[in-house]
Amino acid sequence: MSNVPKGVLTAVKKVRGGVKVDHHKNTADLEVVRMDTPQKVVIPMQMNIGAPCEPVVKVGDEVAVGQLIGDTDKFVSAPIHATVSGKVTAVGDIKMPQGIMSKAVTIESDGEMRLWEGIEPPKVDSREDFIKAVRNSGLVGLGGAGFPTHVKLNFPPDKGIDTLVINAAECEPYITVDYRECIDNSWDILSAVYMIKDMLGFKNVVIAAEDNKPEAFKILKRIADDKEDVNDEVKLMVLESKYPQGAEKMMVQSATGRQVPPGKLPADVGCVVMNVASVAFLSRYMKTGKPLVSRSLTVDGSAIANPKNVRVPIGTNIGEIIDFCGGFSQDPCKIIMGGPMMGVSLVGTDFPILKQNNAILAFAKDDATIKEETDCIRCGRCAAACPLSLTPTNIVRAVKAKDTSVMNKMGVMVCMECGSCAFSCPAGKPLVQYMRLAKSMLREEAAKK
Amino acid sequence: MINGKMLNVSISPHLRTTVTTRRIMLDVIIALCPALIASTVIFGLRALLLTLVSVAACVFFEYIMRKILKKNNTIGDLSAVVTGMLLAFNCPSGIPFWMIIAGDAFAIIIVKQCFGGIGQNFVNPAIAGRIFMLLSFGQMSKWTQPGAGFMNLGGVEALTGATPLAASAEELPTLTDMLIGMRGGCLGETCILAILAGGLYLVIRKVISPLIPCVYIGSVAVVMLIAGKGDFTYTAYQLLSGGLVLGAVFMATDYTTSPISKKGKVIFAIGCGLITCLIRLAGSLPEGVSYSIILMNIFTPLIERLTTPKPFGTPKKEKKAKEETA
Numbered sequence: 155m156s157n158v159p160k161g162v163l164t165a166v167k168k169v170r171g172g173v174k175v176d177h178h179k180n181t182a183d184l185e186v187v188r189m190d191t192p193q194k195v196v197i198p199m200q201m202n203i204g205a206p207c208e209p210v211v212k213v214g215d216e217v218a219v220g221q222l223i224g225d226t227d228k229f230v231s232a233p234i235h236a237t238v239s240g241k242v243t244a245v246g247d248i249k250m251p252q253g254i255m256s257k258a259v260t261i262e263s264d265g266e267m268r269l270w271e272g273i274e275p276p277k278v279d280s281r282e283d284f285i286k287a288v289r290n291s292g293l294v295g296l297g298g299a300g301f302p303t304h305v306k307l308n309f310p311p312d313k314g315i316d317t318l319v320i321n322a323a324e325c326e327p328y329i330t331v332d333y334r335e336c337i338d339n340s341w342d343i344l345s346a347v348y349m350i351k352d353m354l355g356f357k358n359v360v361i362a363a364e365d366n367k368p369e370a371f372k373i374l375k376r377i378a379d380d381k382e383d384v385n386d387e388v389k390l391m392v393l394e395s396k397y398p399q400g401a402e403k404m405m406v407q408s409a410t411g412r413q414v415p416p417g418k419l420p421a422d423v424g425c426v427v428m429n430v431a432s433v434a435f436l437s438r439y440m441k442t443g444k445p446l447v448s449r450s451l452t453v454d455g456s457a458i459a460n461p462k463n464v465r466v467p468i469g470t471n472i473g474e475i476i477d478f479c480g481g482f483s484q485d486p487c488k489i490i491m492g493g494p495m496m497g498v499s500l501v502g503t504d505f506p507i508l509k510q511n512n513a514i515l516a517f518a519k520d521d522a523t524i525k526e527e528t529d530c531i532r533c534g535r536c537a538a539a540c541p542l543s544l545t546p547t548n549i550v551r552a553v554k555a556k557d558t559s560v561m562n563k564m565g566v567m568v569c570m571e572c573g574s575c576a577f578s579c580p581a582g583k584p585l586v587q588y589m590r591l592a593k594s595m596l597r598e599e600a601a602k603k
Numbered sequence: 604m605i606n607g608k609m610l611n612v613s614i615s616p617h618l619r620t621t622v623t624t625r626r627i628m629l630d631v632i633i634a635l636c637p638a639l640i641a642s643t644v645i646f647g648l649r650a651l652l653l654t655l656v657s658v659a660a661c662v663f664f665e666y667i668m669r670k671i672l673k674k675n676n677t678i679g680d681l682s683a684v685v686t687g688m689l690l691a692f693n694c695p696s697g698i699p700f701w702m703i704i705a706g707d708a709f710a711i712i713i714v715k716q717c718f719g720g721i722g723q724n725f726v727n728p729a730i731a732g733r734i735f736m737l738l739s740f741g742q743m744s745k746w747t748q749p750g751a752g753f754m755n756l757g758g759v760e761a762l763t764g765a766t767p768l769a770a771s772a773e774e775l776p777t778l779t780d781m782l783i784g785m786r787g788g789c790l791g792e793t794c795i796l797a798i799l800a801g802g803l804y805l806v807i808r809k810v811i812s813p814l815i816p817c818v819y820i821g822s823v824a825v826v827m828l829i830a831g832k833g834d835f836t837y838t839a840y841q842l843l844s845g846g847l848v849l850g851a852v853f854m855a856t857d858y859t860t861s862p863i864s865k866k867g868k869v870i871f872a873i874g875c876g877l878i879t880c881l882i883r884l885a886g887s888l889p890e891g892v893s894y895s896i897i898l899m900n901i902f903t904p905l906i907e908r909l910t911t912p913k914p915f916g917t918p919k920k921e922k923k924a925k926e927e928t929a
Contacts, residue, residue: 175618327618403915413916487611494617501612502605522611525619528680531722533627534863542915545863548907565914573616580622587614 162375163360163391166411169404171539172396173574175495177366178327178454186334186450186463189478193263195238195469196248196506197223200256202294203301204230209259215242218270220445223259232302232509233292236261237447237467239268251491251498251505258506261469275443281311284353291439292446292509297321297332297400297429298492300510303436306426311355315424318356319409320347322363322370322430323393323400326493329513331450334463335431336363336370343430344377346437347388356426359388360409366395397495398572402427404541416568431512446509453479455515457486466507472514473503488522490515495573525582536575536585542568546575546585553592558599566592624721628681630810634801635688635853641784641794646696647753650790654691656700660707661687668716682721686710689729689853692791693846693893694736697747702740706732726900727857730850730893737893746787778836781843792849802852811856814865815872819851822876830884847879850892860900867903867910874899874906 200206207224211217217236224234236259244260276287289304309315320343324332336343351359361374371392378390393399393408403414405427412423420427435446447468454461459480466475472491476482490497491505492513507514536546544565552560569589576585642650665683669676677683690706710732715724737743776786784794792798805811824838831837842848855861855875862871875895882891 173620415916415918416914418916482605485608486605487608488613488617489605489610490617494615496615497617498615499610499612499617501610517617522617524611524613528624529677529720529722531624531627531682531858532863533858535622537863537912543912544914545911547863548911564911565917568914568916571615576614577616577618578620578622580620580624580627582619582623584614586616590614 159375161379161386161389163389163409165391165393165408167407168394169396169399169408169541170543171541171574172398173539173577175327175397175577177395179330179333179366180328181452181454181461181463182330182333182367184330184334184461184463185338186331186465189464189466189470189475191238191263191265191267192467192470192474193265194243194260194471195263195467196258196260196471197234197237197469198248198250198256198258198506198508199224199234200250200254201234201300201468201509202230202232203299204228204305206256207231207234209245209257211236211242211245211259213242213245216240217242217261218268219447220273220443221270223261224257230302230305232289232294232304233445234259235292235445235447236270237469238263239266239270240264248506251500269444273443273445275441276439278353278440281353287440288436290445291436293432293435293439294446294509295429296431296435296449296510296512298326298496298510298512299402300508303428303432306421306428307350307354309354309421309426313421313424315354315421315426316357317410317425318347318350318354318359319405319420319425319427320359320361320430320433321400321402321405321427322361322367322374323405324367325364325395325397325400326495326497326513327397328454328515329452329493331452331463331512332430333367333370334450335434336367336373339434340373340377342434342437343374344380346433346440347377348380348382349437349440350428350433351388354426357387360391361388361430362391362393362400362405362409364393364395364399397577398541398570398574401541401570401572403570416565449507449509449511451475451507451511452513453515454513455486455490455517456521457482457484457516457518459483468509469506471503472500472505472507475507475514476503476516482516484518486516486522487519488517490517495577496571527583528581530581530583533580535578535580536583539574539578541572541574542570544569544575546589549592550583550585550588553588553595556595558595561592561596566596569593624680624682627810628685630805630808631685631853632681632688634804634810635685635692635791637797637800638692638791638794638849639688641797642692642696642790645749645784645793646747646790650691650696653694653696653698653700653703653790654688657691657694657703657707658684658687660704661690661711664708664711665716668712669720672716674720677720680721683711686715686728686732689791690732692849692853693729693733693789694743695745695747695788696790697745698740698742702736702742705739706736709735722859724859725904726897727854727860730854730897730900733893734897747790748787749785749793775840778839778843781840786844788844789846789849792846795843795848798848798852805852805856811852812865812868814868815856815861815875816848816851818869818872819855819875819879820847822873823847823879826876826880826884830880841883845883845890846892850896851875854892855896855899857900860903862903862907862910864907864910864912866912867906870906870910871899871903874902 205228
């Protein structure tokens, strides 16, 4: 980070701790390829943080790409659309990777990928129109969290929200789809950045990327320097490559120096953070009206024959995607949905791709061994690695003692489960597990009151 | 299940550091080697032999205790080897073997395993073992002098004399001798250069933070400079003598018995420094490093409670205000 070009910001307040993880950005130079239309998609009704949708189609219905198939009147949710054209063959419960059940709509594809006739570019004349259009697009945060975007953007104009942070950090190893978005769809990013800025009245826009992506950097710099930005309110920020630089709270801190208080959202400190792929999608949606029906993801790992960046209809079976990437080159020992630091390990490949999945990683035995757990030696590496100033080893003690008052005092609820602590632990403790356990104990206690 | 084989399903993160407890302990052992070599040169093979006996005894007691307690075998983590080496380093090379074995037994059986094994002891086992020996055996404060003969393996007849801390001005070794360790003392504490080399290795390997050793030695320097009315030579003798450097680098930095936070480490190290000075200047004991570290070990949970950093985003004022209204 020695030579930061002129006009490029650096972090206002640096991220504490964190860990240096090997980047493994093997697929960075591979353009996103479109997968052949799958014969069948299974579209879960729970693909976002918040309320699940209810199916609005029934078995036997003919649907086309972009047609609404699931919706709800709950606020924190996003509608779901058919991702292939064809016939609805099942509406029922399926098991999700985390073990929970979700309703899902199965569509048998007719192979035509026929667009729904009702698709037209949204008319946006006002802020309200814009938010409504964002909701209709079905967009959720594509970076992994899956928070409905219209909820994020729906803040009152007088709330004092001044900064939009565009997150292109992509700090998880292996994943390169955001990077590809910057390289391949820079025009979409450009137009979306200025559209969102004007629509919602952000004073500052900070586009943040890590310093290990020089190519993306050049492009993002051009976006920040665009002539449309007359008052130089759109800036590029370069961040040291370290995990978890791209976490939302870390983004807000780097861009503005503000810290999101426990239990609050970035909006409470005047910021909105959006993933770069989400932003680019919005631009395309405003032009075409085609809702979120497909997404790009990185397929990589030592057990994948031909690692690729692929664009697939949402609901495509993971096994089929792996087959598209040449199948397994050696026996997989661990398959992860998402990045290796925060992703969920799967029991098999018979799961559909969700809106927020940015990667499928499959690892052979050597990369998938589970570290042997030994006794804690209180070395403090977990505390040093925690970007949120927690002391995991002491929280583990409190969890073992079931002492909820100590857990509360230690700020367990602040934890974002980034896994930096567990990564650094020489004793191989499942610290994220302990954190989740602590959180559920605290939630249980709060529910009792 | 893929091709009939079960997949590993575990909680995130799916990447882990290659650092293990064993690797950390191995680094500490490597870091102790320069001092071990120096002590062998200075005090003869007897020093090496005593260290080996101590290591063997510690590993043996650890193994037996884990068996008796029906716990998993932990000698593989090498922490017992470290304790054995450190305890030997804190003894004059001339003591009988049974004496150090008794110290090892106290350190491993009572201090370490009775409290739950590695990571659970509330004081440093090697220091506790040494203090147990100091209180029990008068021979512990009869410092072996260099030059007893390289091959002289009989311990008891070895020359003994006062430590430089208690010696009169004429008997004092030169500062150069102090630095390379040509003085009477415990076998591992005299060669300051070798200890610092080991410490540097640990800092480079990121096994220890330099915070505790620097602040500890620094605070002793400040107090001694004041007590010696600005006499640098006096201060230098104070810093180079006794077990100060050995203690600051290898004993005060023990993970289990020192605070985790930076602020806590600073408080801990200043406390060690002040108590060391207090004992050296005002106490009847010639040496205070072991006692100062063990006392601060006991304070560690308290320091830790007071210095735990505020979780991200917790405003200082608001929290106080809330507590007041509650």
